[in-house]
Amino acid sequence: MIDTHTHLNDPKFEQDLDEVIQRAKSSGVDRMIVCGYDIPSSRAAVEIARKHEGVFATVGVHPHEAATFSADTLRMLRELAQEPRVVAVGETGLDFYYSFSPWPQQEKAFAHQIELALELDLPIVVHSRLAGRAVLEIIDRYQPTPTGVFHCFSESKEIAQTVTAKGFFIGIDGPITFKPKKQGTSTSSGRCELQEIVRIVPLTNIVVETDCPYLTPVPYRGRRNEPAYLVYIVEELARTLGRTIEEIDRITSENAERLFPRMIEPPG
């Protein structure tokens, strides 16, 4: 299995990172991607990837941190993006749910990172929360269309269909395992809607991720999340789609390799 979105660079993993990576590998997660969310965490992602076989990095500035984005940030990202084992630019995008940074600054930081990805021929890792239309409006300004993933997908069915039709992947996380709040009810990012979404988009556009330390899947909900728990997401996806776990593992792993062409171990 490939965990396509982790934050092993989060301080919550400082004490036991080696054990966490070892547990992931023992559970069948042989590759994982550590995503940057600002400059220090992007640098940490590159460092972790350098030290561990099967671990890769992305470098980017999260919409929460967009208010700090400057010409200097862009220069540092461009440098970091050329380090070995960097497979994408991100996470970047728009978050209109929390709006920790003003919208115009989020949009500016996102546009700069799309341009950087196109310049370096890298995919983008998109964080989009209650912002699907605005994210698409920005992406549509660019020709050729960038490649990438809408990680931790929480937007509507319509957005899921639109982005996968453009060739984007969607990342499925722990919420697919969450029980509905009340019988027959669902929220926009809830399990019912997600289960419908994975049934209507092509399976060739789906990747799996933990987004650890956040969004821990059932049965470990409430604890710190880690890549070893990816199996619960793969299992739920298999159950939802009426496929075997092996099939889902094989297909989503092939998808991840197409999404991140640089995710290859150098020989020797």
Ligand SMILES: [Zn+2]
């Ligand atoms: Zn995110």
Ligand SMILES: [Zn+2]
């Ligand atoms: Zn993330």
